[in-house]
Amino acid sequence: MIKLEPEILQAVEKPARYTGHELNAVHKDWDEVDCHFALAMADTYEVGMSNLGLKILYEVLNNRQDTACERVYAPWTDMEAIMRDRSIPLFSLESFTEIKNFDFLGFTLQYEMIYSNILNMLDLAGIPIWTKDRNDEDTFIVGGGPTVYNTEPIADFFDFFILGEGEEVISEVAKTFVKWKREGKPGGRKGFLKEVAKLEGIYVPSFYNVKYNEKGYFSSIEPKEPEARDKIYKRVIRDLDSVHFVEKPVMPYIGIVHDRIMLELFRGCTRGCRFCQAGTSYRPIRERSREYLRELARKLVDSSGYNEMSLTSLSSADYSCLGELVDDLFADFEGEKVSFSLPSLRIDSFSIDLAHKMQQVRKSGLTFAPEAGTQRLRDVINKGVTEENLMTAVEAAFKQGWKQVKLYFMMGLPTETDEDIVGIARLAEKVARKYKEVKGKWGVTVTISVSCFVPKPHTPFQWFGQLPKDEFERRQRLLKDSITERAVKFHYHDARVSVLEGAISRGDRRISQVIYQAWKDGAKFDGWTDLFKEDVWHEAFRKCGIDMKEYSERTRDFDEPLPWEHTTPGVSKDFLKREWNKAVAEQLTEDCRRGKCSGCGVCPSLKVDIVDWKRKEGEVKANV
Amino acid sequence: MYKYRAQLTKGDEIRYISHLDYAGVMERAIRRAKLPAAYTEGFNPHLKMSFASPLSLGVTSDAEYMDFELTKPLCQPEIFDKLSAALPPGIRLIKLKPVKEPKPCEGKKHKALMAEVEQGIYEVVAPLIGDWDVAVKAVERYNAASEVNYHRVTPKKTRDIEVKQYMIEPVKIGMSGDWVKLTMNISITQTGSIKPAEILELLYNEYGLPVALGRALINRCKLMGQGKDLIDLV
Ligand code: SF4
Numbered sequence: 141m142i143k144l145e146p147e148i149l150q151a152v153e154k155p156a157r158y159t160g161h162e163l164n165a166v167h168k169d170w171d172e173v174d175c176h177f178a179l180a181m182a183d184t185y186e187v188g189m190s191n192l193g194l195k196i197l198y199e200v201l202n203n204r205q206d207t208a209c210e211r212v213y214a215p216w217t218d219m220e221a222i223m224r225d226r227s228i229p230l231f232s233l234e235s236f237t238e239i240k241n242f243d244f245l246g247f248t249l250q251y252e253m254i255y256s257n258i259l260n261m262l263d264l265a266g267i268p269i270w271t272k273d274r275n276d277e278d279t280f281i282v283g284g285g286p287t288v289y290n291t292e293p294i295a296d297f298f299d300f301f302i303l304g305e306g307e308e309v310i311s312e313v314a315k316t317f318v319k320w321k322r323e324g325k326p327g328g329r330k331g332f333l334k335e336v337a338k339l340e341g342i343y344v345p346s347f348y349n350v351k352y353n354e355k356g357y358f359s360s361i362e363p364k365e366p367e368a369r370d371k372i373y374k375r376v377i378r379d380l381d382s383v384h385f386v387e388k389p390v391m392p393y394i395g396i397v398h399d400r401i402m403l404e405l406f407r408g409c410t411r412g413c414r415f416c417q418a419g420t421s422y423r424p425i426r427e428r429s430r431e432y433l434r435e436l437a438r439k440l441v442d443s444s445g446y447n448e449m450s451l452t453s454l455s456s457a458d459y460s461c462l463g464e465l466v467d468d469l470f471a472d473f474e475g476e477k478v479s480f481s482l483p484s485l486r487i488d489s490f491s492i493d494l495a496h497k498m499q500q501v502r503k504s505g506l507t508f509a510p511e512a513g514t515q516r517l518r519d520v521i522n523k524g525v526t527e528e529n530l531m532t533a534v535e536a537a538f539k540q541g542w543k544q545v546k547l548y549f550m551m552g553l554p555t556e557t558d559e560d561i562v563g564i565a566r567l568a569e570k571v572a573r574k575y576k577e578v579k580g581k582w583g584v585t586v587t588i589s590v591s592c593f594v595p596k597p598h599t600p601f602q603w604f605g606q607l608p609k610d611e612f613e614r615r616q617r618l619l620k621d622s623i624t625e626r627a628v629k630f631h632y633h634d635a636r637v638s639v640l641e642g643a644i645s646r647g648d649r650r651i652s653q654v655i656y657q658a659w660k661d662g663a664k665f666d667g668w669t670d671l672f673k674e675d676v677w678h679e680a681f682r683k684c685g686i687d688m689k690e691y692s693e694r695t696r697d698f699d700e701p702l703p704w705e706h707t708t709p710g711v712s713k714d715f716l717k718r719e720w721n722k723a724v725a726e727q728l729t730e731d732c733r734r735g736k737c738s739g740c741g742v743c744p745s746l747k748v749d750i751v752d753w754k755r756k757e758g759e760v761k762a763n764v
Numbered sequence: 765m766y767k768y769r770a771q772l773t774k775g776d777e778i779r780y781i782s783h784l785d786y787a788g789v790m791e792r793a794i795r796r797a798k799l800p801a802a803y804t805e806g807f808n809p810h811l812k813m814s815f816a817s818p819l820s821l822g823v824t825s826d827a828e829y830m831d832f833e834l835t836k837p838l839c840q841p842e843i844f845d846k847l848s849a850a851l852p853p854g855i856r857l858i859k860l861k862p863v864k865e866p867k868p869c870e871g872k873k874h875k876a877l878m879a880e881v882e883q884g885i886y887e888v889v890a891p892l893i894g895d896w897d898v899a900v901k902a903v904e905r906y907n908a909a910s911e912v913n914y915h916r917v918t919p920k921k922t923r924d925i926e927v928k929q930y931m932i933e934p935v936k937i938g939m940s941g942d943w944v945k946l947t948m949n950i951s952i953t954q955t956g957s958i959k960p961a962e963i964l965e966l967l968y969n970e971y972g973l974p975v976a977l978g979r980a981l982i983n984r985c986k987l988m989g990q991g992k993d994l995i996d997l998v
């Protein structure tokens with residue numbers, strides 16, 4: 141058991157990040173269970189504790205009698221320095237046990253910029269960084285989460301990955317482990333990996349051979365063990381009412397990023413934005429029932445004491461019974477001073493009315509995501525929103541008393557021209573002027589937040605070459621110079637980070653070496669702008685003899701094998717190609733939630749169906 | 765409105781949470797307890813609650829005081845049990861009493877909890893590294909000094925504080941195992957006070973108290989006004 145002396149805790153920022161003992165944390169007797177699972181996020185306590193997926197899996201695993209699940213997050217740099225100095229290994233927050241004593245260490249893979257932190261945590265734990273160096277006694281390193289649809293850049297660090305939704309499969313993994321352990325661990329480490337590889341949705345990277353062609357591009361990946369599948373499909377929950385959701389969240393003593401209840405209404409979003417990886421990877425739409433959500437809301441308020449609840453989903457306003465659900469919740473929590481919020485709004489007046497109802501008096505600010513500055517480009521990305529939609533929505537908002545609007549855009553989308561960039565400024569200015577028109581005076585702030593587009597695997601834009609950093613920066617300046625209205629404020633993302641993300645997210649296994657090198661040379665917390673070390677990363681690519689731009693800026697051929705195609709969310713390549721062609725032709729694709737099936741392939745290949753409570757029976761059937 | 769005063773602990777488990785975080789934790793505990801709590805008016809309603817003197821980060825306490833209000837009068841045992849059951853690890857409810865508001869004809873209202881605090885008693889323990897006699901001498905010399913200055917550095921300003929004016933009694937020294945145990949009885953005034961950690965620092969730096977400073981632990985044992993525990997002032 142690790143015990144931190146007071147002088148250590150007095151010396152670090154936010155010591156409660158490391159002291160555990162939170163309400164609802166689960167403490168089990170180490171010797172009473174067969175399977176010890178540490179769930180990790182390679183980011184700070186405040187970020188890790190806010191992750192819904194981890195909260196769910198924590199309860200699912202702890203609901204098993206044979207398993208104890210504990211938490212661990214990345215120590216901040218001040219704490220890390222002390223830990224290294226005094227040889228304190230990474231420990232869990234429940235029993236303060238060394239992480240290397242756990243059977244599993246599972247990382248949620250939220251975005252590529254935490255990869256260096258993963259290596260850092262393995263190192264702090266004293267676990268060999270490379271899979272090949274681990275022996276029978278070592279912890280199994282597991283990954284799951286959003287970036288799992290291209291795990292190749294980190295494949296050599298992980299024993300296996302879980303693709304897709306984890307509620308069911310994580311329990312199957314624990315069960316498989318317990319059985320293997322009770323049988324005397326036949327076949328050792330590899331023996332277990334062979335067993336776990338038989339489960340649907342599990343990818344064991346060391347069971348494959350990767351080949352590259354004469355140009356150095358990825359050419360194939362082939363199973364070398366009988367248990368390894370050619371293609372691994374993600375796991376998907378068919379009926380969300382039937383699986384466990386968070387009921388007793390671990391309650392932090394200190395403020396965390398999302399310090400409120402998160403009630404997940406549904407999974408999936410089929411609006412079909414062509415840049416969006418979440419849009420392709422969480423298909424199809426599956427809603428929880430209104431009754432179940434009501435029940436969960438009650439349990440969560442009672443077990444947490446929170447007075448704020450966020451109704452989360454990829455596009456919460458699309459929940460078919462949202463109006464009714466909000467009425468239910470208002471009635472259920474009358475007099476309990478619980479406030480509700482929607483994290484994302486649709487650009488229409490239904491959303492504004494609902495936001496108005498939910499926020500009652502306090503009007504903090506509204507956020508919309510038109511994503512592109514001109515109609516042409518919005519059609520390219522299949523963002524089915526018109527300028528008129530936006531104007532109607534903001535008009536309604538201003539009438540209701542909002543004074544702050546935030547607009548999200550992306551820069552560097554396929555086919556983008558300077559006209560589209562200037563279009564962002566024009567659109568924001570129109571919004572600002574709409575306020576004057578409605579209110580007869582100035583007094584609005586329109587903030588435009590512009591990120592740099594990163595093409596992602598398993599999206600229609602997966603072949604597209606990302607812009608070079610200098611070009612992003614030129615467009616950022618162009619946009620800045622195009623804004624003439626004082627009411628418009630401009631924020632943009634760090635292009636240096638986006639191009640690195642671009643290289644890693646479409647990387648192959650050779651990128652592992654680069655990540656390792658960068659970590660060795662001091663890269664960590666790369667997602668934190670002030671800690672991001674651009675030089676270290678460029679130097680790491682150079683040292684490994686890898687051209688970063690080959691990965692970020694190169695436009696791939698349609699018939700070129702891609703290093704991520706064997707780990708798939710079920711969306712077919714044909715569909716992605718079709719969508720690319722429609723993008724270039726500026727044609728829209730309908731949302732399959734109520735409209736016709738666009739033949740993405742998910743429903744038939746995963747044997748799953750849309751669950752939308754207001755869709756008429758038999759209206760849509762997946763047709764591929 | 766019906767006002768209550770609670771005496772709570774801040775245990776080892778939550779030694780390192782700030783005063784503000786402690787308040788947030790108590791707010792959620794009251795909500796979990798399903799007590800008919802009274803809220804402030806406004807867009808962002810908060811529970812009507814107030815605390816006595818804030819504790820420094822790293823200090824535990826057997827004497828945290830919180831006043832809070834309910835919209836209905838519930839009997840003491842009911843509130844006590846409900847609140848106790850809803851507390852997280854590291855917080856225990858020791859005592860709970862209704863605050864009797866003086867009758868309007870008496871003309872005055874109960875003082876704010878914060879303003880009632882006059883005195884705090886702390887126990888500091890630290891491993892002895894050296895001679896017990898040296899430790900006793902160090903404390904004796906500190907107690908005998910007529911004036912002791914502490915140089916307080918905060919991000920905003922630095923200033924010298926005369927410490928002895930806040931010592932209600934001399935520091936007492938005792939032993940438990942290999943640990944030195946110091947008892948400090950400190951006056952807390954509207955214009956200032958001295959922290960037990962600061963006295964310890966002085967004892968170590970200037971009087972040569974032979975202890976492992978980095979392993980010292982501080983506990984607030986009592987918080988008093990008019991010579992009584994705050995819970996007995998209601
Ligand atoms: S298969 Fe059809 S219905 Fe199912 S998610 Fe894809 S497009 Fe929608």
